[in-house]
Amino acid sequence: MELGVKGEHYDTTYQSVAKTDTSEGWLEFHTSMSSKYGFSLKYDHSRRTIDEFQTAPTVIAVENPLLRRFDLADRTRDELRGTGYIVPVQSLSLGLSAERHEDAYDRSRSA
Secondary structure (H helix, E strand, O other): OEEEEEEEEEEOOOOOOOEEEEEEEEEEEEEEOOOOEEEEEEEEEEEEEEOOOOOOOOOOOOOOOOOOOHHHOOEEEEEEEEEEEEEEEOOEEEEEEEEEEEEEOOOOOOO
């Protein structure tokens, strides 16, 4: 089993947002039934917060505040990932992975 936390802070220039902070925590479970097969399951929760949007310093035209870039917006993300593998012969490994993400942009305006 694995448990972790991570934080990131970015100061940017020439962007619509001067600062972003992201905090993340995860829990992952690994198991190998034998050397031939195994699987893992991971749950990850993260939250990104930003400073207020502003007109980018290099943009001359006024920006529409309803057209926000979602890569620079407040976001809460829940992610679930499952991975399985099988080794039928020593020189061949087969794997299957599935992911599900749910993102919430609660502080973004909707038109």
